[in-house]
Amino acid sequence: SQTIHQWPATLVQPVGSPLSLECTVEGTSNPNLYWYRQAAGRGLQLLFYSVGIGQISSEVPQNLSASRPQDRQFILSSKKLLLSDSGFYLCAWIETGARAEAFFGQGTRLTVV
Amino acid sequence: DQQVKQNSPSLSVQEGRISILNCDYTNSMFDYFLWYKKYPAEGPTFLISISSIKDKNEDGRFTVFLNKSAKHLSLHIVPSQPGDSAVYFCAASGLYTDKLIFGTGTRLQVFP
Numbered sequence: 038s039q040t041i042h043q044w045p046a047t048l049v050q051p052v053g054s055p056l057s058l059e060c061t062v063e064g065t066s067n068p069n070l071y072w073y074r075q076a077a078g079r080g081l082q083l084l085f086y087s088v089g090i091g092q093i094s095s096e097v098p099q100n101l102s103a104s105r106p107q108d109r110q111f112i113l114s115s116k117k118l119l120l121s122d123s124g125f126y127l128c129a130w131i132e133t134g135a136r137a138e139a140f141f142g143q144g145t146r147l148t149v150v
Numbered sequence: 151d152q153q154v155k156q157n158s159p160s161l162s163v164q165e166g167r168i169s170i171l172n173c174d175y176t177n178s179m180f181d182y183f184l185w186y187k188k189y190p191a192e193g194p195t196f197l198i199s200i201s202s203i204k205d206k207n208e209d210g211r212f213t214v215f216l217n218k219s220a221k222h223l224s225l226h227i228v229p230s231q232p233g234d235s236a237v238y239f240c241a242a243s244g245l246y247t248d249k250l251i252f253g254t255g256t257r258l259q260v261f262p
Binding site: 043071073082086088131138140 | 156184191192193194195196199239241248249250251252253254255
């Protein structure tokens with residue numbers, strides 16, 4: 038069966054520090070991978086998605102970047118965090134080409150102080 | 151540009167009654183719609199979906215209705231239970247895109 042791992046669960050980082058959140062998927066090949074952020078009153082905002090290794094689409098201009106170094110690994114990064122980067126970050130995957138639901142990780146609560 | 155909108159941020163319903171959550175979309179290329187349930191500090195979990203070739207899909211207590219001409223879908227929960235209390239998100243995707251776009255969410259509270 039397929040599983041998705043996302044870590045860490047919580048993170049407190051000072052303004053200006055770097056960020057690296059990792060997401061890995063097991064039990065599937067060539068999934069579509071997504072990073073979302075839930076901020077207060079904003080719903081689930083799509084940040085990045087990837088349909089394959091090295092292929093990243095960015096949805097909103099921001100202080101974050103994403104990378105997909107391996108088929109089942111998706112990384113969200115920042116060189117210098119801002120206070121506005123605080124939020125709940127979620128990784129998700131969908132089977133490529135399927136009209137199917139997305140499966141989500143447990144999320145990372147990031148607080149920038 | 152919010153392509154998927156949930157105009158009611160919250161809804162309160164008595165246990166046993168029907169809960170109706172609404173969702174509107176603007177992009178006519180969307181052809182697959184989903185509802186998710188989310189508890190605090192957890193990832194969303196899938197509830198039910200509907201393809202644009204249908205106007206209704208039912209799964210136990212959950213029914214989703216799609217009105218393509220109005221670009222509107224709704225989730226009905228009957229009967230509502232206290233365990234249904236959560237934030238509900240609708241989401242949409244299209245044939246020619248790999249994006250999955252979510253709405254802003256509706257917080258449902260089911261009281262005894």
